[in-house]
């Protein structure tokens with residue numbers, strides 16, 4: 246174990262944030278059969294911790310705890326729930342550095358980006374602490390004078406939240422924040438690669454006074470945990486972030502008990518650079534959109550489509566910018582690029598402008614790579630690469646760019662770089678995507694809706710729209726009974 250890692254884990258242990266057991270009904274619990282699973286530092290392969298490896302039985306108990314807690318949590322006033330969330334936010338921020346270190350340790354992203362994720366993740370809790378107080382109903386004009394029609398917003402119930410490894414904190418807070426704000430309780434299943442951040446966040450939720458059973462965490466055997474969540478009639482909502490393949494399975498599984506489902510799935514984001522774009526803005530924007538989190542975000546630019554007039558200039562400037570990225574252990578000084586894995590290989594026919602190999606650091610590192618002469622039919626254009634590979638494709642006309650951009654089953658994020666205002670509207674509206682960044686590569690924020698169309702998912706997270714995913718509308722129909730009695734006499 247490296248000295249740096251030892252002192253980080255010691256400090257985390259001292260602060261009580263290095264939790265290794267699951268959280269059920271406010272108690273830290275081992276797997277019932279005593280099984281554990283190893284959590285590794287992806288930069289070094291070292292074992293950071295052994296955490297409880299849970300399954301269906303523990304999940305059923307977590308669901309029961311969440312179900313019991315729902316009774317009282319949902320009946321609190323919005324202001325009371327808001328206070329709990331605000332306290333949780335304050336604690337997340339007070340422990341920003343330790344949480345950032347934990348994220349770097351188990352996920353591998355550079356410390357600066359990891360601390361940035363804590364900021365980003367905590368903001369969902371802050372935002373929804375505020376939004377809790379704004380769950381308004383409606384009065385519908387009645388069709389008869391002695392009737393009154395109301396719409397009440399009610400929490401959906403127990404929610405199962407299943408999350409991926411690439412944002413170990415933010416993907417959880419983006420679900421748990423609105424769920425708790427609405428009055429729901431949750432069973433969180435973090436990725437087995439990154440459970441420590443989830444457990445630390447749950448510890449802080451307890452410290453914030455969020456009552457036992459409101460937030461539960463189980464991790465271990467994903468299909469068993471998933472099955473228990475899907476088949477339980479007490480779980481009324483499944484909220485998932487992860488791959489499209491797993492999302493489809495969960496959607497099918499949720500049909501058995503007809504649960505409300507929201508899915509944040511994979512993307513295949515086009516980044517379209519038009520001839521009229523500002524070259525520097527386009528290079529910097531594409532760099533940010535492509536290489537954030539080593540290319541491992543669902544909204545990362547997956548294909549860079551460049552118009553023929555600017556193609557050579559862009560390819561040259563972009564390759565130079567990518568060459569300056571530094572690859573290394575996330576705890577390294579000034580590291581801005583850490584790779585954990587690459588799912589796809591360089592396809593035949595494309596020219597390697599930069600990189601194209603595993604990095605000499607070994608482990609999960611891959612050289613930041615730029616490919617030119619890439620075609621739409623190549624695997625690197627069709628699949629979500631989820632790694633630091635930027636394929637450059639050339640197009641002639643706006644229509645061709647739109648066709649190429651939409652020629653995929655995915656529809657999460659898209660980026661366009663142009664200085665033509667009319668084109669901005671035209672292209673944005675023609676793109677089949679849930680998020681469009683114009684002259685901007687970083688578009689995620691807690692205040693705006695995040696989500697995809699087509700096979701990139703269902704529903705929205707973040708913003709006021711994120712609340713709708715955890716609410717049901719109750720239509721309350723009231724008749725003036727006095728009047729009714731008169732009629733019956």
Ligand SMILES: NC(=O)c1ccc[n+]([C@@H]2O[C@H](COP(=O)([O-])OP(=O)(O)OC[C@H]3O[C@@H](n4cnc5c(N)ncnc54)[C@H](O)[C@@H]3O)[C@@H](O)[C@H]2O)c1
Pocket residue numbers: 407408409410411412416434435436437467468469470471472486487488489491492494508509510511512542543544629631657697701702
């Ligand atoms: N749209 C978004 O907001 C968004 C955000 C982050 C990541 N993603 C996507 O997530 C993927 C990368 O994350 P990943 O590799 O962790 O995804 P993944 O689908 O492999 O795993 C996600 C989660 O699902 C769990 N899981 C796997 N099989 C399961 C099953 N049968 N039942 C229940 N749970 C199961 C995993 O243990 C993990 O917790 C990429 O495709 C990325 O685009 C999407």
Ligand SMILES: O=CCCC(=O)O
Pocket residue numbers: 411412415541542543544689695
């Ligand atoms: O990986 C996808 C989520 C990252 C984000 O919220 O921008």
